[in-house]
Amino acid sequence: MRGAEMNELRLFREDGLRIDGRRVDELRPVKMEVGVLDKSDGSAYIEMGKTKIFAAVFGPKEAHPRHLSQPHRAILNCRYHMATFSVEERKHPGMTRREIELSKVIKESLESLVFLNEYPRSAIDVYIEVVQADAGTRTAGLTAASLALADAGIQMNDLCCGVAVGKVGGRIVLDPSEEEDKHGEADMPIAIAPRQNSIVLLQLNGRMTREEMRLGIEMARKGIEVLYSVQIAALTKRVRSSHQGGSGRY
């Protein structure tokens, strides 16, 4: 269960900064790279603080099983999965209920970006593998997945960037770390298609007032502006290097 204000001392320093030295509206160090896995049609890697995630895309290809294929559009499948060693205690290798739920909301987010009608009868498979989890994995995974789709050359109306906003010790903070999330009162993952300024993913776990949500969404928007510029830089770098015959590195 989420902690109370008594944790504030541990989660904020005396100078008002967060325990890892960030301001309340500051992202963790973020790193993105596109085209990191050779055999997939598109791939990306993202780091946000200690959160480390690979995403890969296969397709468009023939839909299997056949009865799932749609005559007028592609179907998009998504698997969000955490590695057994990605968390403190070894995770069971199978899909947990949490992973199934997150796969669904991430899939639905990506479906609103891809021009599915361009690929009738086909399937696009998106795999997200969290190799280290330190909070914010669904949003970081989605951010990487949209890069991987772009890398696969799939037609999209936008990229998308996600970040979580938390309520920790009564304060709204951007991109909570696992430590903050564990002791926080609320966690609100949000992902936006930046060019359309539209929400593609929104969830809330925990209690927030309207005013706190307003503040949180404003904070998330600013964070997403930063993430979007990192995404664009990573894609640009990929396009440049592929002209020189560069390939994956991991």
Place this chain on the structure above:
Amino acid sequence: MFQTQYPSRLIHDKIYELLKQGKRMDRRRPLEFRKVNISVNLIEKASASALVSMGGTKILVGIKVDVGTPYPDNPNQATLTVSAELLPLAYKTFEPGPPDENAIELARVVDRCIRESKAIELENEVLCYIPGQRVASIYLDVYVLDYDGNYFDPAVLASVAALATAKIPRYEVQNGVVKKAGDDQVSIPMRKFPVSVTMGVLNDKFLVDPTAFEESALDTSIVVGWGDEDEVAAIQKNRPGTIPIQALEELLEISRKCSIELRSQLLESLKTYAASAE
């Protein structure tokens, strides 16, 4: 999920045209819920049960309570486990088998509304027998019996109605062993009565409590769970599509207003039941 004989684009445009005039196909106003009926305690062998119908959607919730061990990170709290099934008898495309992503989502959203609003006093001594060792394990199971859209809101209503009317055995500790104290029964102590509101988005218009027919044509939809009048406890955007950021404020306000109305209906039913039980 829902199958119609019409292309969803046509349905979409028709519903949108009506919404612009403040109308809907089933003669409801855009922000009006279908008729809600709440009946509780119809399964004698369960610790609690509730059957809620919202228009043509029917949800049955049953609760069983056991003595179990607490989670290590909350050693002094009873545990709550929510599961949900979209029964094959509810709709032609619902298939038997283990819960699919939709059923898991339903269970997890109901769980979130109850847990995050802190609706149950899980730390209350009535539910914690030997702190750190033996506590009540509350199993709440949601069954969708009949599906005509929006199973989230009636499922949360039924879950909270069942919790609020539950009668569980009173346990006492004798020489370190947890035993039933005769036939004594106690209630599950409740702090809040969370309700959720499902809203559909069509272009720049919104509606609440979509029917299955409406759901088939929505641009997207969002579920907002309110713990009380001021605090949101859970949100889930549960369909593909996008929500313009500017629309979020209005959706929250709509859900807040509707949640107040739904909660008063719930409390009214609970009051009627309490009066009849005496």
